[in-house]
Amino acid sequence: GAVVSQHPSRVICKSGTSVKIECRSLDFQATTMFWYRQFPKKSLMLMATSNEGSKATYEQGVEKDKFLINHASLTLSTLTVTSAHPEDSSFYICSARIAGVGNEQFFGPGTRLTVL
Amino acid sequence: AQTVTQSQPEMSVQEAETVTLSCTYDTSESDYYLFWYKQPPSRQMILVIRQEAYKQQNATENRFSVNFQKAAKSFSLKISDSQLGDAAMYFCAYTLGTSYDKVIFGPGTSLSVIP
Numbered sequence A: 001g002a003v004v005s006q007h008p009s010r011v012i013c014k015s016g017t018s019v020k021i022e023c024r025s026l027d028f029q030a031t032t033m034f035w036y037r038q039f040p041k042k043s044l045m046l047m048a049t050s051n052e053g054s055k056a057t058y059e060q061g062v063e064k065d066k067f068l069i070n071h072a073s074l075t076l077s078t079l080t081v082t083s084a085h086p087e088d089s090s091f092y093i094c095s096a097r098i099a100g101v102g103n104e105q106f107f108g109p110g111t112r113l114t115v116l
Numbered sequence B: 001a002q003t004v005t006q007s008q009p010e011m012s013v014q015e016a017e018t019v020t021l022s023c024t025y026d027t028s029e030s031d032y033y034l035f036w037y038k039q040p041p042s043r044q045m046i047l048v049i050r051q052e053a054y055k056q057q058n059a060t061e062n063r064f065s066v067n068f069q070k071a072a073k074s075f076s077l078k079i080s081d082s083q084l085g086d087a088a089m090y091f092c093a094y095t096l097g098t099s100y101d102k103v104i105f106g107p108g109t110s111l112s113v114i115p
Helices: none
Strands: A004-007 A010-013 A019-025 A032-038 A044-051 A067-073 A076-081 A090-097 A105-107 A111-115 B003-005 B010-014 B019-021 B024-026 B032-039 B046-052 B064-069 B074-079 B088-096 B109-114
Touching: A004 A090, A010 A019, A019 A032, A019 A090, A019 A111, A032 A067, A032 A076, A044 A067, A076 A090, B003 B088, B010 B019, B019 B109, B024 B074, B032 B064, B032 B074, B046 B064, B046 B074, B074 B088
Parallel strands: A010 A111, B010 B109
Antiparallel strands: A004 A019, A019 A076, A032 A044, A032 A090, A067 A076, A090 A105, A090 A111, B003 B024, B019 B074, B032 B046, B032 B088, B064 B074, B088 B109
């Protein structure tokens, strides 16, 4: 099956700094990538939908200036958490879809962000 | 708006027994996809089974099968011969017919398998 990687898998940063998380589709071209946030024992909360070469579409309540998403190519999307605060600590998951392939999403392994 | 509901926050099953996880959804669309995803302690999301709404036949994947009731907007997952490795969070999910459409997840059911 299609493989999606995320880097880093874990990151600890100081409050006020910015953190970049990369999401790559390793063996396919992703027409659309999605970014989710997941709190412990909760479901995935969609943050934004990212299409290559265009601006991301953010879900209601998600600050686009806080969570910068760039989808520069068909295999790479990045999420930058700017001026991170402890409340941004969470598990972030990306996924990618291939047009016309049963609409399945292929998920990355996730990134655990801890802001001190 | 589309919603997905899983009414069982937690379930448990004896090893080798069968368990059914419930899922209902709300939509006014006729063409859509339904999924069950498994999230083990590693937190990697794994696709368990997929159902296209236009197909009347229930999907099956080895020990996993679904009971898809389109009129009732119900999509339950049956796990037969439960194994210890089946212990995980299970999420029911819904999406429309294009790759640009977002996937809506239910709140999840935590499944424990008792040896």
